[in-house]
Amino acid sequence: xxxxxxxxxxxxxxxxxxxxxxxxxxxxxxxxxxxxxxxxxxxxxxxxxxxxxxxxxxxxxxxxxxxxxxxxxxxxxxxxxxxxxxxxxxxxxxxxxxxxxxxxxxxxxxxxxxxxxxxxxxxxxxxxxxxxxxxxxxxxxxxxxxxxxxxxxxxxxxxxxxxxxxxxxxxxxxxxxxxxxxxxxxxxxxxxxxxxxxxxxxxxxxxxxxxxxxxxxxxxxxxxxxxxxx
Amino acid sequence: xxxxxxxxxxxxxxxxxxxxxxxxxxxxxxxxxxxxxxxxxxxxxxxxxxxxxxxxxxxxxxxxxxxxxxxxxxxxxxxxxxxxxxxxxxxxxxxxxxxxxxxxxxxxxxxxxxxxxxxxxxxxxxxxxxxxxxxxxxxxxxxxxxxxxxxxxxxxxxxxxxxxxxxxxxxxxxxxxxxxxxxxxxxxxxxxxxxxxxxxxxxxxxxxxxxxxxxxxxxxxxxxxxxxxx
DNA sequence: CAAAACCGCGAACGCTGTTAGCAGTTTACA
DNA sequence: TGTAAACTGCTAACAGCGTTCGCGGTTTTG
Numbered sequence: 001x002x003x004x005x006x007x008x009x010x011x012x013x014x015x016x017x018x019x020x021x022x023x024x025x026x027x028x029x030x031x032x033x034x035x036x037x038x039x040x041x042x043x044x045x046x047x048x049x050x051x052x053x054x055x056x057x058x059x060x061x062x063x064x065x066x067x068x069x070x071x072x073x074x075x076x077x078x079x080x081x082x083x084x085x086x087x088x089x090x091x092x093x094x095x096x097x098x099x100x101x102x103x104x105x106x107x108x109x110x111x112x113x114x115x116x117x118x119x120x121x122x123x124x125x126x127x128x129x130x131x132x133x134x135x136x137x138x139x140x141x142x143x144x145x146x147x148x149x150x151x152x153x154x155x156x157x158x159x160x161x162x163x164x165x166x167x168x169x170x171x172x173x174x175x176x177x178x179x180x181x182x183x184x185x186x187x188x189x190x191x192x193x194x195x196x197x198x199x200x201x202x203x204x205x206x207x208x209x210x211x212x213x214x215x216x217x218x219x220x221x222x223x224x225x226x227x228x229x230x
Numbered sequence: 231x232x233x234x235x236x237x238x239x240x241x242x243x244x245x246x247x248x249x250x251x252x253x254x255x256x257x258x259x260x261x262x263x264x265x266x267x268x269x270x271x272x273x274x275x276x277x278x279x280x281x282x283x284x285x286x287x288x289x290x291x292x293x294x295x296x297x298x299x300x301x302x303x304x305x306x307x308x309x310x311x312x313x314x315x316x317x318x319x320x321x322x323x324x325x326x327x328x329x330x331x332x333x334x335x336x337x338x339x340x341x342x343x344x345x346x347x348x349x350x351x352x353x354x355x356x357x358x359x360x361x362x363x364x365x366x367x368x369x370x371x372x373x374x375x376x377x378x379x380x381x382x383x384x385x386x387x388x389x390x391x392x393x394x395x396x397x398x399x400x401x402x403x404x405x406x407x408x409x410x411x412x413x414x415x416x417x418x419x420x421x422x423x424x425x426x427x428x429x430x431x432x433x434x435x436x437x438x439x440x441x442x443x444x445x446x447x448x449x450x451x452x453x454x455x456x457x458x459x460x
Numbered sequence: 461c462a463a464a465a466c467c468g469c470g471a472a473c474g475c476t477g478t479t480a481g482c483a484g485t486t487t488a489c490a
Numbered sequence: 491t492g493t494a495a496a497c498t499g500c501t502a503a504c505a506g507c508g509t510t511c512g513c514g515g516t517t518t519t520g
Contacts, residue, residue, distance in 0.1 A: 028466025258497020
């Protein structure tokens with residue numbers, strides 16, 4: 001049985017996920033493109049034209065190779081997306097040294113996350129899929145837990161808080177990207193009195209600049225009320 | 231020019247969106263399936279197997295019709311998703327009568343939204359796409375604005391707050407759905423000291439029950455600080 | 461030197477959203 | 491009333507998608 005050629009990329013016995021798997025085999029010819037090159041090309045495509053532009057054929061084409069060849073390096077498109085996410089999360093490094101209250105530090109990190117999401121608008125969507133955390137993502141989690149060390153709360157609460165902050169940051173990124181996108185044109189406002197009144201009002205000032213900071217500070221106190229341990 | 235048959239579903243001159251377009255023409259035979267039937271079938275499919283299960287062929291098949299026939303009622307799959315979203319948002323009706331502070335009322339609405347997202351786990355994803363708001367979505371917006379009437383803030387801030395609350399509710403829904411999904415199995419924790427310490431700790435109590443309420447109250451005060459009008 | 465392992469490729473499979481053309485049916489108008 | 495226009499549903503097809511398979515050529519191991 002089985003003179004069939006096996007593919008290391010979908011070897012379930014030795015390394016089941018993309019993170020525990022050799023980037024290349026030890027026997028054959030050297031790959032013409034490294035894993036990093038592939039992921040970088042995919043990220044460039046996503047930055048330019050969104051996640052939808054990251055098709056196996058497009059990524060392969062950008063590197064001058066055939067679509068099927070990608071499966072020598074990855075076992076699926078999901079793997080590629082996981083790699084893309086982790087690569088970009090790596091841009092959060094290095095993590096700044098401790099300075100100020102833990103709230104201040106967490107807020108600084110959140111700001112850097114926001115900038116990251118604006119640099120790569122597809123990131124929130126890619127993260128929203130169920131994904132297997134890579135080394136950079138784990139490092140990010142670790143750094144967050146480090147910041148939260150002085151907080152007297154259970155780990156479950158801390159995890160929840162970290163996830164929620166990440167989520168809210170992505171909401172801010174999305175709302176900034178979609179500002180003015182939603183259109184109420186050609187809508188009969190007669191049936192919606194409050195909506196009509198809102199549009200009748202003189203255009204108000206744009207949201208305060210410190211909205212991000214204020215929102216996140218409120219969120220943190222709500223999530224990690226320090227007066228109740230565990 | 232043009233003895234070509236025209237399709238009312240993609241008539242751009244009379245009604246460009248799915249909301250301003252007759253459900254059926256006035257001339258031909260009665261459609262064997264109404265728009266409501268189609269959307270209901272699609273929602274059922276999504277509820278059962280996720281958004282990915284909502285393919286044109288699957289929806290058509292569930293109703294015993296051919297895939298192409300759907301385009302007599304819709305001009306694209308995006309239209310179908312818009313209709314699905316609006317149909318489900320309609321489940322928020324009727325909106326309860328005013329009772330308690332505006333925070334209390336908003337929180338009640340948020341709870342109903344959370345229940346809605348748990349009933350239809352695909353809803354957040356479907357909403358995340360850029361979508362054209364339908365009548366039920368507009369009614370929801372209107373109700374939110376009505377609740378926020380006593381708040382002294384600009385309309386832009388109120389819109390932002392509504393969007394953010396909706397987003398946070400969807401984050402809670404997602405985190406509840408994905409609880410225990412993330413796996414740190416087979417990860418070498420040596421490089422992540424805080425993560426390792428977190429797992430070494432005895433498992434802490436699950437997050438407080440009033441976490442949702444506490445978080446949203448904090449968020450609302452952060453977003454709509456009543457001491458600063460406009 | 462032979463065997464095993466690996467790389468890249470082209471072709472194919474089944475799926476997707478979407479379009480075109482073809483009956484057959486119903487309505488509007490002269 | 492007759493006829494033309496409009497409408498419905500169907501089959502077939504197109505391009506694109508993720509993925510798999512088997513091939514020839516290359517590199518390493520024993």
